[in-house]
Amino acid sequence: MTTLTQTASHIGIITRRNLLRNIRLPQLLLFSTVQPVMFLLLFNYVFGGSIARSIPPIFGDYINYLLPGIIVQNVVFAATATAVGLTEDLQAGVIDRFRSLPMARSAVLAGRTFADVGRAAFVISLMTAVGYLIGFRPLNGFFSLVLAVVLALGFGYSMSWVMAWVGLKVKTPEAAQSAGFLPIFPLVFASSVFVPTSTMPSWLASFAENQPVTVLANTARALILGDAYIAGEPHLAASGATIGSLVLLSLAWIIGIVAVAAPFAVRSYRKTVE
Amino acid sequence: MTDIIVQADNIVHTFGGTVRALDDISVSFERGIIYGLLGPNGAGKTTLIRVLTTLLKPDSGSAHVAGIDVIQDAKGAREKIGLAGQNAAVDGYQTGRENLIMVGRLYNLSKRQAKERADDVLERINLTDAADRQVMTYSGGMKRRLDLAASIVGRPEVLFLDEPTTGIDPRSRLGLWEIINELVADGTTLLLTTQYLEEADRLATRIGVIDHGKLIAEGTADELKTQVGGDVIEIHTGDELASVADALRRGSIAEPIINTARKTVTIPAPKAATSLLEAVRVLDDSGIEVHDIALRRPTLDDVFLTLTGKATEETPVPEKSKGRRSR
Numbered sequence: 001m002t003t004l005t006q007t008a009s010h011i012g013i014i015t016r017r018n019l020l021r022n023i024r025l026p027q028l029l030l031f032s033t034v035q036p037v038m039f040l041l042l043f044n045y046v047f048g049g050s051i052a053r054s055i056p057p058i059f060g061d062y063i064n065y066l067l068p069g070i071i072v073q074n075v076v077f078a079a080t081a082t083a084v085g086l087t088e089d090l091q092a093g094v095i096d097r098f099r100s101l102p103m104a105r106s107a108v109l110a111g112r113t114f115a116d117v118g119r120a121a122f123v124i125s126l127m128t129a130v131g132y133l134i135g136f137r138p139l140n141g142f143f144s145l146v147l148a149v150v151l152a153l154g155f156g157y158s159m160s161w162v163m164a165w166v167g168l169k170v171k172t173p174e175a176a177q178s179a180g181f182l183p184i185f186p187l188v189f190a191s192s193v194f195v196p197t198s199t200m201p202s203w204l205a206s207f208a209e210n211q212p213v214t215v216l217a218n219t220a221r222a223l224i225l226g227d228a229y230i231a232g233e234p235h236l237a238a239s240g241a242t243i244g245s246l247v248l249l250s251l252a253w254i255i256g257i258v259a260v261a262a263p264f265a266v267r268s269y270r271k272t273v274e
Numbered sequence: 275m276t277d278i279i280v281q282a283d284n285i286v287h288t289f290g291g292t293v294r295a296l297d298d299i300s301v302s303f304e305r306g307i308i309y310g311l312l313g314p315n316g317a318g319k320t321t322l323i324r325v326l327t328t329l330l331k332p333d334s335g336s337a338h339v340a341g342i343d344v345i346q347d348a349k350g351a352r353e354k355i356g357l358a359g360q361n362a363a364v365d366g367y368q369t370g371r372e373n374l375i376m377v378g379r380l381y382n383l384s385k386r387q388a389k390e391r392a393d394d395v396l397e398r399i400n401l402t403d404a405a406d407r408q409v410m411t412y413s414g415g416m417k418r419r420l421d422l423a424a425s426i427v428g429r430p431e432v433l434f435l436d437e438p439t440t441g442i443d444p445r446s447r448l449g450l451w452e453i454i455n456e457l458v459a460d461g462t463t464l465l466l467t468t469q470y471l472e473e474a475d476r477l478a479t480r481i482g483v484i485d486h487g488k489l490i491a492e493g494t495a496d497e498l499k500t501q502v503g504g505d506v507i508e509i510h511t512g513d514e515l516a517s518v519a520d521a522l523r524r525g526s527i528a529e530p531i532i533n534t535a536r537k538t539v540t541i542p543a544p545k546a547a548t549s550l551l552e553a554v555r556v557l558d559d560s561g562i563e564v565h566d567i568a569l570r571r572p573t574l575d576d577v578f579l580t581l582t583g584k585a586t587e588e589t590p591v592p593e594k595s596k597g598r599r600s601r
Contacts, residue, residue, distance in 0.1 A: 013376060013379050097363040102381060102428075103381075
C-alpha cells in the first residue's frame with residue numbers, strides 16, 4: 001500500500017519536475033508571461049478608452065476594472081497548459097515510465113495540475129505588478145486582493161482538471177492546444193472579464209451573468225474594488241449579492257467543477273494509458 | 275527444477291474489437307537469462323511487454339512476474355520490474371543525474387539513497403562525465419543509455435527493454451549490448467524485444483519468434499537455425515528475382531524464398547555443395563544472369579523467412595557485419 005506520506009511525496013516530486021521545466025526552459029516562461037502582459041497592455045490602452053465610457057466612474061481608470069477580470073482570464077488560459085503538458089508526456093513515453101513505477105497513481109495528474117497553478121501564480125503576480133505600474137490600485141486593501149488572487153487560482157485549478165480531461169481525450173499536443181481553447185474563448189469573452197455585461201444583448205447577457213468566469217471576475221472585482229462595485233453593477237445589486245455571497249458562489253463553482261471534471265480525467269487517464 | 279521468473283499464459287488482447295494484437299500467446303522463461311522476443315512491426319511484441327509491465331490489462335489470460343500476478347497485483351509487480359520503452363522517456367531539461375534521482379525517489383528511496391543509487395547507475399552505463407549536463411544536450415545513444423539507467427535504478431528483478439537499440443547508431447548499439455550483458459552477468463533477468471535478428475542472435479539466451487500475436491517458434495539461436503535445416507544457397511540477382519525463383523522451382527531443387535528488400539533468392543541446401551552445383555546448373559541452363567551465388571550457414575533471417583514467409587525489417591547494421599553476412 002502507498003501510504004499518505006508517500007503519496008504526498010510523489011505528488012511533490014512530480015509537481016517539482018513540472019515546475020522545473022518552466023525554470024530550465026526560460027523561453028517557455030518568457031512567452032507564457034509576455035502574452036498575458038501584452039493582453040493587459042493592449043486591452044488597457046487600445047480598448048480601455050471606449051470601454052471606460054460604459055463603466056461607472058467610481059472605480060477610477062479602466063485598469064482598475066480590467067485587472068481583476070484579466071486575472072481570471074489568465075488563470076483560465078493558463079489551464080490549457082495542463083492539456084498540452086499531459087499530451088507531451090504521453091507522447092514521450094514518460095507516462096508509461098511513471099506507470100511502471102511503484103508510485104501513487106494520483107501523483108501524475110495531481111502533480112501536473114498543481115504545477116500549472118504554481119506557474120499561473122507567478123504570472124499573475126507579475127501581471128499585478130505591471131498593472132500597478134500603469135495605474136492599478138486595489139481599493140479594498142491588500143488582504144482582499146490576495147484573497148481575490150487565491151480564489152482565481154482555485155478556479156484555475158478546477159479548470160486544469162477540465163483541461164486534463166481534454167488532453168487525455170485528444171492525446172496530441174497540437175490537438176490539445178486547439179481543443180483546450182475551444183470552450184475557453186466563449187467563456188472568457190462572453191463574460192464580465194473585459195466589459196460590463198449590461199452592454200450585451202439580453203440573451204447573451206443572461207448567459208454571461210450566470211457562467212462561472214463572470215462569477216469569478218465579479219467576485220475578484222468586488223473583493224478588490226469593494227462594495228461599490230456591486231452597487232454599480234445593476235444585475236448584482238438587483239440580486240442582493242454581497243462580497244461574502246459572491247465568494248461562496250465562486251467556491252461552489254470551483255468545488256463543483258473539480259467534482260465533475262476530476263473523475264472524468266482520472267477515468268480517461270486509466271483508459272488512455274491502458 | 276528451473277526457477278521460472280516470467281510466465282504468461284494464454285494471453286489474448288484485442289484492440290478496437292477487431293485487431294487481435296495478442297492471440298492466445300503463452301511465454302515463460304527462467305531467472306537469469308535474456309529472453310529475446312523477435313518479430314516484425316505490429317507482431318504484438320510491445321503489447322506483450324505492456325501486459326507484463328502492468329500498463330495494459332489483457333482481455334483474458336494470466337501473467338506472473340517474479341511470482342506476482344501482474345493483473346491482480348499490479349502495484350506489487352511494479353516493485354519487481356523495470357521498463358525502458360521505445361522512446362527515451364527522460365526529461366531533456368533535467369540533468370542525467372536529476373532524472374535518475376527523481377525515478378529513485380518515485381521508487382520510495384530516501385533522498386540520500388536515491389543519490390547513491392544514481393551515482394551507481396551512472397557509473398555502470400558510463401555516463402558519469404555527462405551526469406550533470408541537461409539531457410537535451412545528449413546524443414540519441416546517450417539518451418537511450420540514460421533511459422536504460424532509469425529502468426534499473428529500482429534494482430528490478432526483471433528488466434523489460436522494448437527495442438532498446440532501434441534508431442541509434444551502430445557504435446552506441448555495441449555499447450548498449452555490452453551494458454545489457456553486464457546486467458545479466460549481475461543477475462538481472464531480461465526480456466528484450468527486437469526487430470533485429472543480429473541483436474537477438476548476439477544477446478538472447480533464448481528467442482521467441484512472434485508474428486500476428488502468436489508465438490510461432492522458440493529456442494536458442496542455434497536450435498532455430500537448425501529448423502531451417504542445414505546450409506542455404508543465397509543467390510543475388512538484380513531485378514530477376516521471380517525468374518530465378520521460377521527456374522529453381524522447375525529444377526525442383528527446393529522451394530525458393532524471395533527477399534525483395536535484399537534482392538536475394540534463398541533455397542535450403544540439404545546436400546550442401548551438391549545442391550549448390552545443381553542450382554548453378556539449373557540457372558545456367560535457363561540463361562539467367564546472377565550477380566553472386568554462395569553456400570552459407572543459415573542466419574536468423576532465414577529462420578524468420580521460413581517461419582513467416584516474409585522478411586524482417588532490414589537491419590541497419592554496420593558495414594563489417596554486412597560483410598560477414600554475405601561471406
